[in-house]
Amino acid sequence: MNKSTRNTLIGAGIASSAIAAFGAVSHTVTKKLISVGMDRQAPAKFAEARPKFNRSPALQGAMVQLEQAGEILQSRPTEIVETISGDGIRLVGHLYRCENAERTIIAMHGWRSAWYRDFGIISEFWHNHGCNVLYAEQRAQSESEGEYMGFGLTERYDCISWINFLNENGFDKTPIYLAGVSMGAATVMMAAGLELPGNVHGVIADCGYTSPHAIWEHILKKNLHLSYGNLRKKTIDDMFKKNNQVDTITDSCTDAMKSCKTPVIFIHGTDDHMVPVEMTYENYQACAAPKRLLIVPGAEHGMSYLVDKAGYEAALMQFWADYDKIAT
Numbered sequence: 001m002n003k004s005t006r007n008t009l010i011g012a013g014i015a016s017s018a019i020a021a022f023g024a025v026s027h028t029v030t031k032k033l034i035s036v037g038m039d040r041q042a043p044a045k046f047a048e049a050r051p052k053f054n055r056s057p058a059l060q061g062a063m064v065q066l067e068q069a070g071e072i073l074q075s076r077p078t079e080i081v082e083t084i085s086g087d088g089i090r091l092v093g094h095l096y097r098c099e100n101a102e103r104t105i106i107a108m109h110g111w112r113s114a115w116y117r118d119f120g121i122i123s124e125f126w127h128n129h130g131c132n133v134l135y136a137e138q139r140a141q142s143e144s145e146g147e148y149m150g151f152g153l154t155e156r157y158d159c160i161s162w163i164n165f166l167n168e169n170g171f172d173k174t175p176i177y178l179a180g181v182s183m184g185a186a187t188v189m190m191a192a193g194l195e196l197p198g199n200v201h202g203v204i205a206d207c208g209y210t211s212p213h214a215i216w217e218h219i220l221k222k223n224l225h226l227s228y229g230n231l232r233k234k235t236i237d238d239m240f241k242k243n244n245q246v247d248t249i250t251d252s253c254t255d256a257m258k259s260c261k262t263p264v265i266f267i268h269g270t271d272d273h274m275v276p277v278e279m280t281y282e283n284y285q286a287c288a289a290p291k292r293l294l295i296v297p298g299a300e301h302g303m304s305y306l307v308d309k310a311g312y313e314a315a316l317m318q319f320w321a322d323y324d325k326i327a328t
Helices: 003-038 057-075 115-128 155-168 183-192 212-223 230-244 253-258 277-286 309-323
Strands: 079-084 090-096 103-108 131-136 176-181 200-206 264-269 291-296
Touching: 003 230, 057 115, 079 155, 090 115, 090 155, 103 115, 103 155, 103 183, 115 131, 115 309, 131 155, 155 176, 155 183, 176 183, 183 200, 183 253, 200 309, 212 230, 253 277, 264 277, 264 309, 277 291, 291 309
Parallel strands: 103 131, 103 176, 176 200, 200 264, 264 291
Antiparallel strands: 079 090, 090 131
8 A cells, every 4th residue: 555545545534533523523412402492301501501592681681571470470360270182191271261251362382481471471461351361381391291392293282182171161152362472373373274173263473483493493503503404404303203203393384374274463573583583474474364464673582562562462452353253
C-alpha cells in the first residue's frame, strides 16, 4: 500500500468516525427533545430551558396576570369529573356550571400547561355569558392518566370521550363548543375532522399549529437553532408511533379542516413566536366549514384575549349568536 492510498484510507476512517460520532450525538439530542416534548415527566432541567420555547420578556410580564386569574378560577366551585378515553385511560375534568346556561364549552389546554393557567383569564367572561365549561386536563398532564402527549393526534379522540360524557349526563340539550389554546387548539381542530354529534355547534381554535411535524420543525429551527433533517424526523416518527401506539403521525389540522363540517373561529396574535400566525392562515384557508378569523395585532402566544378583550369577546358573542341555534 503506497503512502497516498494509506493517507486516503486514514482520512476516510477519520471522516467515518466523525460522522458516526455526530450521528450518535444527534440521536442523543433528538431523544432528549422527544422526552421534553412527549413524556409526562419532563427532564429535570426543563424548567430552566422553557423560556427558550415560548417566553419573551413581554410575555413573562403578562404571566403575573395569568397566574392571578388561574388562582381565581381554581377557587371557583368546579366539580371534578372523570371519563375513560377510547384507549382506556382515565381522563379528569373540572366542570364549572352556569345557571341558565345557553351552551357548554369543552376547553382543552396546551402543551405542559394547565386548565386554570390557559383559561383563567377568560373564564369569568364565559361564566358571565351563559357558558357551562368543562375544563379538561389533557392526557399525560396533571391528574389525567397517560404517559405520553400526542400533540393532538391522540387527544382528538379524548374530545369525543368528553362530548359523549356531557351528552350522557344531561348536557345534550345545549349546544357544545370545542375550545382550545395552542396544542389544545390543534386538539379541537383535529377532533373537528372526525364525525361529531349534532349538538356540537362550533370550534374555537386559538393559536393552533398546522401539524405536529410543522410545529416541531419550527421550534427546532427558529427557537432552538437545530436542524430538522430526515434522520431526526424519522427518529421522532418512530418514537412517537411507539410511545403513542399509532400507525401514522402524518395527520394534520390542515387535513382535518378540509373535511370539517362544524363552524370554526380561528384566533391568533401577530407577534406569536412559538406558533407563527401563518399556521392559522393555512388552517383557515383549508377549512371547508363556515369560518371566522380574528387576528390580534401585537399579541404573543396565547395572549390574544389579554391584548384585545373587547375584540375577542365581540367575536365570540357573534359566533354564538350565529351558531347556538343552528344544528350542524
